[in-house]
Amino acid sequence: MKVLHVLAQLPAQTGSGVYFHNLLNGLKTKGVDNGVIYATQPPFKEILQNDYCYPVHFESNELPFSIVGMSDSMPYQSSIYSQLSDQQTKQWQQAFIKRLIKAKKEFQPDIILTHHLWYLSSLVLDIFPKIPVIGISHGTDIRQARRHPHLKNRYLGNMNRFALIFSLTKDDRDNLINEFNIDANKIKVIGNGFNSSIFNLENSQKLKHSSKKIMYAGKITRSKGVFELLLAFEQVKKKSPQSKLFLIGNGDSTELKELKTIVSSHGIEDIHFLSALPQFELAKWMKQSDIFVLPSYYEGLATVCLEAMACGLRAVVSDLAPLKNYLNNEINQSQWIEYVPLPRIIDQDKAHREDIPEFIANLSQSIILQMDRLQSHQAIDPHIYDLIMEYSWERLIDKQFHYINFLFEEKKDKA
Structure with missing residues (x-):
């Protein structure tokens, strides 16, 4: 079976990029031949594979602008769909159409x-009308369609042409039906997963240092709640002076400068900024940390939280319905993950200004609560850890391959 994977962003640099990368590798273990189309730009040089690889090069003569992100704030230099000129959009379309046609001729995907x-x-869907196409929604497509309905109407055709759609959550499934007029029977709630060969308890160093390491990993941007995390950490330091906070990820230079100004003006010590890390390096950091914090105002599914818990970290997470509804209720009630009530949200990912002080207070209290549990040496229940490991990519790939293989066999029967 030959499967063509298509992504308009960098692989392995965002949640959807990691999903793309893991799905590609997971299907290889099932004996699938893969072709890939994805975006790239300097300084990134990763070549996913030697054969049937069709990268689209941004910041080049062909496309003299940055990769266009599904979020308006990306962890690398990016353009914004709603701000593209007509000429840029046409260039973008022509570049991807060129690769799609080449892959159709050379790779001939099933x-x-x-x-x-x-x-x-x-x-x-336009270029492969006779080939089964599976769409994978990461939630940001729903957000783009809601924010920019004129773009949806102009650039999207009939989205019910998909053979199947994989969605992350039940909420996303309902939103896809309403936003894109898709047949409900075509949408399969698959969820997301983590790579258990990378994110696990092997070589964990958490008990080998006296200071308490708190970490965040993701985009460094306001919608992720990192500004509020800094101020919450200021309160945590008063309770636990030995604590350290590590913010791992890339972000807009202006916001990064603003964050560092807050650290300096408030005199908050032991805050460290690190650039985004490959998954192997991120796992090493997780295994040397104690508490993972995700104070985001919006997430598709927050897989990074699963990765952290798989490395044995206690988690403090804003009360994100997609994650909470996805996880087994035993995990939610295990005290291994602590949910912080969200402020009122404006425009899908912005906090109501009046609610921010209470959110900061609740965030700091939840971090301190998890620290107290650490101090009492409460070990993770092996049963809870087994439940967390059920969300690994191995399980997810089995589920996805079932649907992919079904379409492949159905296609052969019709041939």
């Missing part, structure tokens, strides 16, 4: 997996 129900997936 099945296509395309990420995000947005511009590129619509092009895939």
Whole structure:
């Protein structure tokens, strides 16, 4: 079976990029031959594979602008769909169409997996009308469609042409039906997963240092709640002076400068900024830390929280319905993860200004609570850890391959 994977962003640099990368590798273990189309730009040089690899180069003569992100704030230099000129949009379309046509001729896929129900997936459906296409929604496509309905109407055709769609959550499934007029029977709630060969308890160093290491990993941007995390950590330091906070990720230079100004003006010590890390390096940091904090105002599924818990970290997470509804209720009630009530949200990912002080207070209290549990040496229940490991990519790939193989066999029967 030959499967073409299509992504308009960098692989392995965002949640959807990690999903793309893990799905590619997981299907290889099932004996699938993969072709890949993805975006790249300097300084990134990763080549996913030697054969049937069709990268689209941004910041080049062909595309003299940055990769266009599904979020308006990306962890690397990016453009914004709603701000593209007509000429840029046409250049973008022509570049991806060129690769799609080349892959169609050379690779001749049996099945296509395309990420995000947005511009590129619509092009895939246009160019491969006789091949089963599976769309993978990461939630950001729903947000783009709601914010920019004129773009959806202009650049998206009939999205019910998909053979199947994988969604992260039940909420996303309902939103896809309403936003894109998709047949409910075509949408399969698959969820997301983590790589258990990377994120696990092996070589964990958490008990070998006296200071308490708190970490955040993700985009460094306001919608992720990192500004509030800094101020919450200021309160945590008063209770636990030996604590250290590590913010791991890339972000807009202006916001990074603003964050560092807050640290300096408030005199908050032991806050460290690190650039985004490959998964192997991120896992090493997790295994040397104690508490993972994700104070985000919006997430598709927050897989990074699963990765952290798989490395044995206690978690403090804003009360994100997609994650909370996805996890087994035993995990939610285990005290291994502590949910912080969200402030009122404006425009899908912005906190109501009046609610921010209470959110900061609740965030700091939850971190301190998890620290107290650490101090009492409460070990993770092996049963809870087994439940966490059920969300690994191995389990997810089995589920996805079942649907992919079904479409492949159905296609052969019709041939």
